[in-house]
Amino acid sequence: FTGAIKAIRGELLDFKGVVSNPELLPENVRHVEDGLLLVEEGRIKWRGSWEEGKNLIPADAQVYDYRGKFIMPGFIDTHVHFPQLEIIGSYGEQLLEWLNTYTFPTELKYSRKEYAREMAGIFLKELLRNGTTTALTFCTVHPQSAEALFEEADRLNMRLIAGKVMMDRHAPEGLLDTPETAYSESKALIEKWHNHNRLSYVLLPRFAPTSTPEQLEQIMHLKEEYPDCYLQTHLAENQNECAWVKDLFPEQRSYLDVYHHYKLTGRRSTFAHCIHLDEEDYRCMEETESGIAFCPTSNMFLGSGLFPLRQAQASNVRVGLATDVGAGTSFSMLQTLNEAYKVMQLQGEKLPPYEGFYLATMGSAHSLDLDDRLGNFDEGKEADFIVLDPAATSLQQLRRDNSRTLEEQLFVLMTLGDDRNIYRTWVNGTPVHERN
Ligand code: GUN
Ligand code: ZN
Numbered sequence: 530f531t532g533a534i535k536a537i538r539g540e541l542l543d544f545k546g547v548v549s550n551p552e553l554l555p556e557n558v559r560h561v562e563d564g565l566l567l568v569e570e571g572r573i574k575w576r577g578s579w580e581e582g583k584n585l586i587p588a589d590a591q592v593y594d595y596r597g598k599f600i601m602p603g604f605i606d607t608h609v610h611f612p613q614l615e616i617i618g619s620y621g622e623q624l625l626e627w628l629n630t631y632t633f634p635t636e637l638k639y640s641r642k643e644y645a646r647e648m649a650g651i652f653l654k655e656l657l658r659n660g661t662t663t664a665l666t667f668c669t670v671h672p673q674s675a676e677a678l679f680e681e682a683d684r685l686n687m688r689l690i691a692g693k694v695m696m697d698r699h700a701p702e703g704l705l706d707t708p709e710t711a712y713s714e715s716k717a718l719i720e721k722w723h724n725h726n727r728l729s730y731v732l733l734p735r736f737a738p739t740s741t742p743e744q745l746e747q748i749m750h751l752k753e754e755y756p757d758c759y760l761q762t763h764l765a766e767n768q769n770e771c772a773w774v775k776d777l778f779p780e781q782r783s784y785l786d787v788y789h790h791y792k793l794t795g796r797r798s799t800f801a802h803c804i805h806l807d808e809e810d811y812r813c814m815e816e817t818e819s820g821i822a823f824c825p826t827s828n829m830f831l832g833s834g835l836f837p838l839r840q841a842q843a844s845n846v847r848v849g850l851a852t853d854v855g856a857g858t859s860f861s862m863l864q865t866l867n868e869a870y871k872v873m874q875l876q877g878e879k880l881p882p883y884e885g886f887y888l889a890t891m892g893s894a895h896s897l898d899l900d901d902r903l904g905n906f907d908e909g910k911e912a913d914f915i916v917l918d919p920a921a922t923s924l925q926q927l928r929r930d931n932s933r934t935l936e937e938q939l940f941v942l943m944t945l946g947d948d949r950n951i952y953r954t955w956v957n958g959t960p961v962h963e964r965n
Pocket of ligand 2: 608609610763853
């Protein structure tokens with residue numbers, strides 16, 4: 530070893546790699562009760578047991594002793610809106626009314642760079658204190674909102690995917706761009722931020738109702754010019770939304786076909802929600818290798834519906850987990866798993882704890898095409914990880930005392946857990962959050 534080594538000791542938990550069939554997850558769990566990670570220059574150098582690894586620790590290494598706590602890869606939130614953190618828990622509406630009543634008026638405030646910068650700082654801190662080390666994040670239509678978030682994330686060395694929203698109709702004047710400015714402003718941001726340190730750019734048509742066909746065509750050009758940029762949008766979240774899209778694009782067979790027509794599907798494209806898709810849509814998702822962001826707290830809060838996770842998996846479509854704050858009601862991926870479990874229950878299905886933690890880490894990494902660098906502790910992966918206190922409250926401790934297996938402990942965490950369980954968050958081989 531050459532650089533400065535950090536040695537991290539604790540109960541390691543991750544998955545061997547991408548697992549397409551959830552039934553195979555139990556045999557793909559890697560659990561080392563007394564484990565060790567060696568980290569050098571922001572990357573995992575070595576992982577294994579303390580016994581095997583202790584002799585590899587250089588004399589001058591810094592040792593972090595987290596025995597009694599889990600060490601897991603950082604959570605990956607595949608769909609979240611940074612300007613919406615201030616409207617979490619806004620009362621009484623479903624999607625389209627919620628957008629007009631709460632979301633659009635709030636997003637207008639982000640035309641001010643100073644304001645966006647202040648909120649970007651709060652947003653990233655909130656991610657980290659919840660153990661989320663990577664997120665695909667919507668900003669507002671204002672390029673300065675994306676600038677503010679990129680600057681803050683760069684300072685923290687986070688792997689973040691973000692971009693400016695594009696919309697040129699059906700929203701207040703101050704939130705509209707045009708086909709031309711959507712193109713030129715996004716292009717300028719891509720040139721500046723895409724692949725800059727750990728940052729990536731995502732093209733963000735808000736959803737089909739707020740983009741004209743002319744704008745979708747410009748976005749198609751951007752996608753062709755920058756094929757390794759991400760694309761994300763909302764799809765088939767709410768029945769009224771779906772009916773509206775049918776009216777606006779009568780020539781397209783389905784909502785997904787609107788995006789597919791403009792070549793916005795693909796390996797680096799992920800679609801949030803996808804509650805109301807049909808068989809043909811799933812075939813299109815599979816053939817184009819598009820991914821889905823599963824947003825359980827949001828879908829329950831807005832009364833949007835139940836995401837059919839098993840159908841998506843049976844169709845071979847990659848699925849990641851997402852908070853969708855501020856329609857989502859928590860930044861915590863543990864609370865998001867709590868809600869995901871209930872979404873499955875309401876469909877007569879289960880969400881086993883290994884699958885829950887897989888979804889929040891490796892599964893989400895895979896859905897964002899980041900599994901070559903994030904998602905588990907393979908050597909060479911980026912050292913973004915969390916230290917989880919398995920019993921942060923007296924109730925959690927009591928329940929844990931009555932848990933016999935690892936799976937049971939994890940299930941208690943995904944039911945009762947939240948930000949209080951996030952003891953430390955590490956980004957790029959450096960601690961960035963310490964619980965008080
Ligand atoms: N559809 C279009 N915009 C939004 C948004 O901001 N949040 C959610 N949940 N759905 C959307
Ligand atoms: Zn959303």
